[in-house]
Amino acid sequence: MNIFPVQLKAPEHCAHYAGRVIKGVNAQALTPLWMVEKLRRGGIRSIDPVVDVTNYVMLELGQPMHAFDLANLSERIEVRLASEGETLVLLDGQEITLKDDSLVIADAEKVLALAGVMGGQGSGVSASTTDVFLESAYFNPISIAGRARSFGLHTDSSHRFERGVDYELQVKAVQRASALLTQICGGELGPVVEITEAEHLPQAKQIRLRQARVEQLLGFAMSAEQIQEVMLRLGMQIEAIAAGEWHVLAPSYRFDVEIEEDLIEELGRIYGYSNLPTRMPDMSMQVQKISEDQLAASRIADCLVDLDYQEAITYSFVDPKIQSLLDPEVTPLALANPISAELSVMRTTLWAGLLKAVQHNQNRQQNRIRFFEMGHRFIVSESGMTEQNVLAGAVTGPLREEAWADGKQAVDFYDVKGDLEMILGLAGGDVSCQFEAANHPSLHPGQCCSIVKGGQKIGYLGALHPKVQQELSLDGPIYLFELQLSGVLSGGKASFSEVSKFPEVRRDLAVIVDQDVAAGLLLQGVERVAGELLKNVTLFDVYEGASLGNGKKSLAMGLTLQHASRTLNDSEVNSLIDSVVSFLKQEFNATLRD
CATH class of the missing domain: 3.30.70.380 (Ferrodoxin-fold anticodon-binding domain)
Known part of the structure; x- marks a missing residue:
C-alpha cells in the first residue's frame, strides 16, 4: 500500500499531522502559466511544479506545506525535538546546529527539516523525483515563534505558523495539493494519513458577548437581531443565554478571536467604521495632586534643553559587547528571542545606548554632542529583576557653538559638573549634594566622582575611560553622568525668610x-x-x-x-x-x- 507511517513524539508542539504518498510523479513537467503568475503576484518565484503546488496552496488556504522525496525517507516520519548538536543542511545550503528545543521533522535515521521553517537539502524534491510524500501539519505557534530568527531565518512558512493557522485545515490542504499535483504531474494517490492528538489541540472556548458592552465600545445601540445576524454570517456559533447576552464559539480558522472585544471589533468592521457615530465620551476630570517636595521630570528635561542638551531615546536592549565594556561587574538579562545579536541583552546603564548615539553622530562629522536621556535600566539580583528610572547624559566637543568670539573652548569635567549642580538644585530643600572622588570600571580613574545626596549615593559623573573610548572608536574626551531619577526629583518644600535690613x-x-x-x-x-x-x-x-x-x-x-x-x-x-x-x-x- 502507498502508506508511509507517521509518529508524533512531541504532541504538545505538533498535535495534528496529515500526509500522503503520491507515486509516479513527473517532476519535470511545466508549471501552468496561470499558477506561475499567481505565485509571482504573491511574491513567490516559480521553482518546480511540486514546490509550486505547495506554495500555491499556502497562498490559497493559508496552510504551509512541504513535499519530501519519498526515495530519501527511511521507514517513517517522526515529529520530535532535536537532540543537542544535531546538524541539518537547509534547502538554501546553510548548515545549522540544532538546539534541544528545536522542533524537527525526521525519519528513522536523520533530521529532514526544521519544522514550520524550512526543509532539508537531503530530502527535498528534485528533477529526478518520482515519488513524493506531501506533508501538512499544525504546529503550536509558541513552538515556532522565534525559532527561525534564532537561526537567522525568516520564511513564509514560519511567518504563518508563528501567527497561527487553522488546526482543522491540514487534510483539506493535502487533498487540494494532491488534486493540483496529479493534474499537472500525474501520479497515483495513496490514502491520506492523519494523526491527531486532540488533547493538545486548541480548545474552542465560549466567549460572552453583551449588547450593553457593544453599545459602550461602539458608541451606539446595535439591535440584538443585527448582532446575531453578523455573528452567523461570520461563521460563529451563537447561543442566547439572557436578554442581550450570548455565548459565542469562533470557528477554528478564526484563531484571532479570543475575547469579547474581538467580537465587538468584528461587529464594528461589518457595520462599517465610517458609519459609526461620533460622540464625545463622558469623562469626570480630577485634578492630580502634586507634592510640593517632588520635582516633575519634565522640569529636569526643560532645564537640560535650556542648557543646550538634546534629549535622546535609545533601545532598552543593547549590544552585549558594549554592555560588558561599560558595566563588566554586572551580568545583564539576556533576551530569549532577540531581534539581532547586537540587541540581545537588557541594559544595566543608559550609557550603552548614548555612546552608540555619540558614535553615530561622530561618524557623520558632528563634533559637538550634548545628549541626555531619562529611562529605565534593568538590574538582575537574587530577588529578581528590578527596573530603575535614571537620568543619564553624554557630552563631548566644544563648550559652545562656534562663533566669531567663542566656540573653541572644549567642554571639561567642571562644565558638566556645573550643569548637574544646577539640575540638583532645582528640587530645592536643605538636602546637600556632594561630589566625592570615586572609581568606576568604565570611567577615567583620575576624572570620576560619585554623587551623594542626603548621605545616599545616587550616581556617577566622569570622563569615559581611554580604553573603552579606544575600543568603541570614539573621539574624546567624552563626559558621562548617570543618576537615579528618584534622587534627583526629591527635594524640600519652599520656605520664606525676611530679607535682613542690616549690613553684611x-x-x-x-x-x-x-x-x-x-x-x-x-x-x-x-x-x-x-x-x-x-x-x-x-x-x-x-x-x-x-x-x-x-x-x-x-x-x-x-x-x-x-x-x-x-x-x-x-x-x-x-x-x-x-x-x-x-x-x-x-x-x-x-x-x-x-
Whole structure:
C-alpha cells in the first residue's frame, strides 16, 4: 500500500499531522502559466511544479506545506525535538546546529527539516523525483515563534505558523495539493494519513458577548437581531443565554478571536467604521495632586534643553559587547528571542545606548554632542529583576557653538559638573549634594566622582575611560553622568525668610591643608560651625606651589555674615571666625596662610 507511517513524539508542539504518498510523479513537467503568475503576484518565484503546488496552496488556504522525496525517507516520519548538536543542511545550503528545543521533522535515521521553517537539502524534491510524500501539519505557534530568527531565518512558512493557522485545515490542504499535483504531474494517490492528538489541540472556548458592552465600545445601540445576524454570517456559533447576552464559539480558522472585544471589533468592521457615530465620551476630570517636595521630570528635561542638551531615546536592549565594556561587574538579562545579536541583552546603564548615539553622530562629522536621556535600566539580583528610572547624559566637543568670539573652548569635567549642580538644585530643600572622588570600571580613574545626596549615593559623573573610548572608536574626551531619577526629583518644600535690613560682614580666610582634602567637605564643615549667621561661603582661590611644602595646597574662602535683626559687632565676628579656624585645625589639620 502507498502508506508511509507517521509518529508524533512531541504532541504538545505538533498535535495534528496529515500526509500522503503520491507515486509516479513527473517532476519535470511545466508549471501552468496561470499558477506561475499567481505565485509571482504573491511574491513567490516559480521553482518546480511540486514546490509550486505547495506554495500555491499556502497562498490559497493559508496552510504551509512541504513535499519530501519519498526515495530519501527511511521507514517513517517522526515529529520530535532535536537532540543537542544535531546538524541539518537547509534547502538554501546553510548548515545549522540544532538546539534541544528545536522542533524537527525526521525519519528513522536523520533530521529532514526544521519544522514550520524550512526543509532539508537531503530530502527535498528534485528533477529526478518520482515519488513524493506531501506533508501538512499544525504546529503550536509558541513552538515556532522565534525559532527561525534564532537561526537567522525568516520564511513564509514560519511567518504563518508563528501567527497561527487553522488546526482543522491540514487534510483539506493535502487533498487540494494532491488534486493540483496529479493534474499537472500525474501520479497515483495513496490514502491520506492523519494523526491527531486532540488533547493538545486548541480548545474552542465560549466567549460572552453583551449588547450593553457593544453599545459602550461602539458608541451606539446595535439591535440584538443585527448582532446575531453578523455573528452567523461570520461563521460563529451563537447561543442566547439572557436578554442581550450570548455565548459565542469562533470557528477554528478564526484563531484571532479570543475575547469579547474581538467580537465587538468584528461587529464594528461589518457595520462599517465610517458609519459609526461620533460622540464625545463622558469623562469626570480630577485634578492630580502634586507634592510640593517632588520635582516633575519634565522640569529636569526643560532645564537640560535650556542648557543646550538634546534629549535622546535609545533601545532598552543593547549590544552585549558594549554592555560588558561599560558595566563588566554586572551580568545583564539576556533576551530569549532577540531581534539581532547586537540587541540581545537588557541594559544595566543608559550609557550603552548614548555612546552608540555619540558614535553615530561622530561618524557623520558632528563634533559637538550634548545628549541626555531619562529611562529605565534593568538590574538582575537574587530577588529578581528590578527596573530603575535614571537620568543619564553624554557630552563631548566644544563648550559652545562656534562663533566669531567663542566656540573653541572644549567642554571639561567642571562644565558638566556645573550643569548637574544646577539640575540638583532645582528640587530645592536643605538636602546637600556632594561630589566625592570615586572609581568606576568604565570611567577615567583620575576624572570620576560619585554623587551623594542626603548621605545616599545616587550616581556617577566622569570622563569615559581611554580604553573603552579606544575600543568603541570614539573621539574624546567624552563626559558621562548617570543618576537615579528618584534622587534627583526629591527635594524640600519652599520656605520664606525676611530679607535682613542690616549690613553684611565679609571675612576672607586662606588655609593650608593636605592635597587630598576635598574642598567641598571643608566648606560643609564651615557651614555647620558658623551656623545661622553665615549667609554664604565661597571658595575663590586654590593654590599649589613649592612654597607651601610637599603635598600641600592653599584654599581661600570668603565668609559672608549677617544678622536678621541687628548689626553684628567686631567681637561677635571675630569669635565666630576663631571658632571656624579652630574647627579647621582640629578636623583637617589646617593652618592659616600668612
